[in-house]
Amino acid sequence: HGPTRLADYRPTDYLIDTVELDVRLDETTRVVSRLRLRPNPLGRAGAPLALDGGDLKPLRAVLDNQPLDLAEVATPERLTIAEPPRRAFTLEIETELDPAANTRLEGLYRSNNTWCTQCEAEGFRRITYYLDRPDVMAVFTTRIEASKEEAPILLSNGNRVEAGEAGPGRHYAIWRDPHPKPCYLFALIGGDLDSIHDEFTTASGRKVDLGIYVEKGKKHRAYYAMQSLIHAMRWDEFVYGREYDLDVFNIVAVSDFTMGAMENKGLNIFNDKYILAVAETATDADYARIESVVAHEYFHNWTGNRITCRDWFQLCLKEGLTVYRDQEFSGDQRSRAVQRISDVRALRAAQFPEDAGPLAHNVRPDTYREINNFYTATVYEKGAEIVRMLRALIGHDAYHAGMALYFERFDGKAATIEDFLSCFAEAAKRDLASFAQWYAQAGTPRLHVKGVHDAKAQTYTLTLRQETPPTPGQTTKKPLPMPIRIGLIGRDGAEIPMVQDEPWSAREAKFGVFELPGAERAIVFKNVPTPPVASVNRRFSAAVILEMDLSEDDLLLMMAHDSDPFNKWQAAQSLATRLMIRSTAAIRAGEMPEFSEKFAEALGRALEGYEGDPAFAAQMAALPSENDLARDIGCDVDPEAIFLARKALRDGIGRRLGQRLVTVYDKLHSDAAYSPDAASAGRRALRSACLDLYAAGNHADGADIALTQFQRATNMTDKMGALTVLSRLPTPTREKALDFFFRAHCQEPLITDKWFSLQATIPEPDTLARVKRLTKIHAFNIATPNRVYALIGAFANGNPLCFNAASGEGYRFVADLALEIDRVNPQVAARVLSAFRSWRNLEVERRAQAEQALKNVSDAPKLSPDLRDIVQRALA
Numbered sequence: 001h002g003p004t005r006l007a008d009y010r011p012t013d014y015l016i017d018t019v020e021l022d023v024r025l026d027e028t029t030r031v032v033s034r035l036r037l038r039p040n041p042l043g044r045a046g047a048p049l050a051l052d053g054g055d056l057k058p059l060r061a062v063l064d065n066q067p068l069d070l071a072e073v074a075t076p077e078r079l080t081i082a083e084p085p086r087r088a089f090t091l092e093i094e095t096e097l098d099p100a101a102n103t104r105l106e107g108l109y110r111s112n113n114t115w116c117t118q119c120e121a122e123g124f125r126r127i128t129y130y131l132d133r134p135d136v137m138a139v140f141t142t143r144i145e146a147s148k149e150e151a152p153i154l155l156s157n158g159n160r161v162e163a164g165e166a167g168p169g170r171h172y173a174i175w176r177d178p179h180p181k182p183c184y185l186f187a188l189i190g191g192d193l194d195s196i197h198d199e200f201t202t203a204s205g206r207k208v209d210l211g212i213y214v215e216k217g218k219k220h221r222a223y224y225a226m227q228s229l230i231h232a233m234r235w236d237e238f239v240y241g242r243e244y245d246l247d248v249f250n251i252v253a254v255s256d257f258t259m260g261a262m263e264n265k266g267l268n269i270f271n272d273k274y275i276l277a278v279a280e281t282a283t284d285a286d287y288a289r290i291e292s293v294v295a296h297e298y299f300h301n302w303t304g305n306r307i308t309c310r311d312w313f314q315l316c317l318k319e320g321l322t323v324y325r326d327q328e329f330s331g332d333q334r335s336r337a338v339q340r341i342s343d344v345r346a347l348r349a350a351q352f353p354e355d356a357g358p359l360a361h362n363v364r365p366d367t368y369r370e371i372n373n374f375y376t377a378t379v380y381e382k383g384a385e386i387v388r389m390l391r392a393l394i395g396h397d398a399y400h401a402g403m404a405l406y407f408e409r410f411d412g413k414a415a416t417i418e419d420f421l422s423c424f425a426e427a428a429k430r431d432l433a434s435f436a437q438w439y440a441q442a443g444t445p446r447l448h449v450k451g452v453h454d455a456k457a458q459t460y461t462l463t464l465r466q467e468t469p470p471t472p473g474q475t476t477k478k479p480l481p482m483p484i485r486i487g488l489i490g491r492d493g494a495e496i497p498m499v500q501d502e503p504w505s506a507r508e509a510k511f512g513v514f515e516l517p518g519a520e521r522a523i524v525f526k527n528v529p530t531p532p533v534a535s536v537n538r539r540f541s542a543a544v545i546l547e548m549d550l551s552e553d554d555l556l557l558m559m560a561h562d563s564d565p566f567n568k569w570q571a572a573q574s575l576a577t578r579l580m581i582r583s584t585a586a587i588r589a590g591e592m593p594e595f596s597e598k599f600a601e602a603l604g605r606a607l608e609g610y611e612g613d614p615a616f617a618a619q620m621a622a623l624p625s626e627n628d629l630a631r632d633i634g635c636d637v638d639p640e641a642i643f644l645a646r647k648a649l650r651d652g653i654g655r656r657l658g659q660r661l662v663t664v665y666d667k668l669h670s671d672a673a674y675s676p677d678a679a680s681a682g683r684r685a686l687r688s689a690c691l692d693l694y695a696a697g698n699h700a701d702g703a704d705i706a707l708t709q710f711q712r713a714t715n716m717t718d719k720m721g722a723l724t725v726l727s728r729l730p731t732p733t734r735e736k737a738l739d740f741f742f743r744a745h746c747q748e749p750l751i752t753d754k755w756f757s758l759q760a761t762i763p764e765p766d767t768l769a770r771v772k773r774l775t776k777i778h779a780f781n782i783a784t785p786n787r788v789y790a791l792i793g794a795f796a797n798g799n800p801l802c803f804n805a806a807s808g809e810g811y812r813f814v815a816d817l818a819l820e821i822d823r824v825n826p827q828v829a830a831r832v833l834s835a836f837r838s839w840r841n842l843e844v845e846r847r848a849q850a851e852q853a854l855k856n857v858s859d860a861p862k863l864s865p866d867l868r869d870i871v872q873r874a875l876a
């Protein structure tokens with residue numbers, strides 16, 4: 001079928017007020033759905049009723065007690081009633097499902113013998129015929145029946161209102177969700193699960209029962225997630241004044257899940273890797289991710305569930321806003337600066353390349369062929385940046401007044417981006433029409449900044465100019481209003497007070513956040529006796545690529561003195577990037593890579609001065625990745641030269657700082673019992689970063705220290721830190737350590753995934769052969785998304801050297817596998833193939849190889865709509 005267009009939106013002709021589902025879980029599951037429908041006053045009177053179906057097997061359909069002829073009204077994809085009554089009526093439909101055969105993990109499926117559902121975006125139509133779109137909101141009552149032995153736990157949305165026996169060996173439960181909701185938020189669970197329970201009392205004194213359900217034997221790993229949930233509930237009350245609105249909040253963790261988690265009303269379903277954590281199995285990064293994903297899904301209760309999206313084009317309305325909320329939550333729980341740095345790292349790693357390649361799209365797309373392919377970094381991460389910029393432009397008070405208005409005005413409704421922005425326009429008393437362009441324009445703006453000092457007038461003038469390069473289908477771009485946080489640093493490293501020359505707004509004068517309302521603006525600062533260093537886009541206030549002519553000395557000064565931690569880190573990144581890009585060119589020209597004593601020394605001092613914030617120092621130590629460099633180089637990319645350039649700098653730093661790194665490493669040693677708190681995690685992160693750099697320049701010694709750490713580690717963070725270092729050194733010790741690790745942990749799939757990823761990212765020529773071997777072992781399963789992401793995803797996205805092998809074999813391997821996965825789970829296949837998103841930037845020979853691999857996919861028979869959409873857009 002053709003593309004779906006935002007411009008074609010019209011309300012449905014019918015509304016559904018209530019849904020009663022009766023689900024009998026069994027090998028063949030029967031679903032009876034009783035819908036109470038009525039004509040929509042906003043729709044076309046007397047129009048046919050067309051309910052969506054997804055590969056359904058209908059058994060019967062009855063309209064107001066009148067059986068319908070299935071041959072006439074139903075296909076697997078649609079149930080059509082040509083002339084429905086012009087008043088309220090009831091439609092009862094029975095379908096038969098085979099959950100065990102459902103490998104797409106959409107609709108009702110089985111994960112490790114648990115029955116579970118995934119309905120976003122269009123999975124509900126795989127359970128029963130329905131108006132499967134988010135602006136149809138109904139009250140759901142769900143009766144689930146199953147064998148008591150197979151499924152003692154029966155859960156659905158809302159509150160449990162009844163439970164009991166249902167014949168020999170069987171039982172049932174009835175759940176009622178009083179809040180009208182779109183069907184994508186429907187969920188159901190049936191299984192034999194362990195659980196932990198807690199209680200939360202809301203600000204207004206209501207008691208909420210909290211439960212986390214996990215596979216048998218894993219409940220001791222759910223306590224951190226429970227604490228994260230409680231912290232998130234408190235934070236949403238405190239910061240946004242939002243209380244939870246049911247008597248029960250349940251989370252279920254399953255091991256087969258395409259994405260991270262799902263915010264179903266009152267019954268969140270999670271990929272278990274974002275729930276399960278104890279010191280022996282999870283790293284600090286896992287803990288941090290669990291905290292943020294649990295919060296994210298919980299926050300959807302207001303931003304997504306109470307107020308949902310009118311249509312899927314508005315996806316960023318819930319996702320961008322909710323990511324912004326979870327990032328702020330994590331910033332409050334941990335170090336704000338480090339959180340901002342890691343969020344920007346993620347944005348640059350995933351969203352910037354998307355925005356610069358053939359898959360670029362607006363944060364609110366105008367058209368789509370397959371909505372599942374729009375759960376992207378652009379919708380999520382850039383969507384969050386837009387909310388952050390909005391807040392920076394209008395200020396804290398107007399932002400919260402706007403949010404309060406939004407909750408008041410659109411509660412229980414399906415809203416649009418225009419609805420959302422109208423609340424802030426009203427609260428801030430300003431026109432946001434040009435700001436709305438952020439949602440309608442793809443591509444990352446480039447911000448060109450030039451500073452001129454006038455010694456005589458003692459002024460410093462900063463000129464800001466923005467432009468956005470064309471993206472597929474959008475050749476001309478408009479300027480976007482953006483907030484630019486600025487500071488001036490003197491040569492002594494002290495902050496220079498910013499004195500205004502021309503009138504500034506109150507926010508500009510008070511906070512140093514300047515608005516660039518159009519294409520260009522010059523800002524003049526008075527009383528600047530000597531040339532300052534301008535620290536621009538502090539805290540990464542605008543989601544842009546900054547182009548500014550800073551000298552190496554300027555960057556070194558910022559590394560040492562910038563009062564804004566983000567820009568302090570950014571200065572180190574910029575300097576390292578500059579060095580490595582020059583080295584890349586040198587290597588391609590057959591010359592030696594560059595090294596900078598000054599940079600190494602500045603980095604050494606930053607690491608040694610870690611006391612204030614070790615997690616921040618660890619961020620300083622992490623050089624830009626090969627993918628970062630490829631993105632910044634932009635065209636004619638040679639991944640092998642980049643790899644060598646980066647390796648040369650890391651090795652050089654490791655050699656140059658030598659024992660100084662070991663001293664910091666030793667000082668950070670702790671015998672205290674493991675705690676996942678941010679301060680302890682920061683110390684471990686810095687310790688690992690020091691070891692990693694040291695080993696890069698001192699292989700034998702580094703391997704010895706890493707092996708000792710590996711053998712003595714009492715937590716997964718230290719173990720993985722050591723194993724990562726060992727895995728980068730091609731010694732027999734590496735293979736022994738990897739074998740030992742596998743044998744110790746092969747019973748635990750989430751740890752095996754770490755082992756897969758580590759091996760898939762070894763930057764050595766025979767890694768592809770290793771990865772191929774690993775796809776054949778018992779622990780790998782193409783039908784389990786976590787395994788695919790851990791091995792194939794890590795290879796394609798985290799091993800640029802091998803994925804981009806000049807022979808093209810890396811491309812062929814990933815493309816062939818995407819085709820194989822497509823037959824099992826199209827969404828996962830499409831995600832795997834998205835690794836080709838930057839293929840046009842490659843040097844000419846690799847580009848030809850990548851194009852051929854993509855063409856092979858596009859020529860293959862029987863592609864799913866998901867994979868076809870990605871490959872066609874990638875090749876367009």
Ligand code: HT7
Nearest residue numbers: 120121258259261262263372375
């Ligand atoms: N809102 C959730 C999206 C999601 C999803 C989408 C398509 C296919 C499978 C999926 N599982 C979860 C997740 C979130 O952003 O909170």
Ligand code: ZN
Nearest residue numbers: 296300319322
């Ligand atoms: Zn979300």
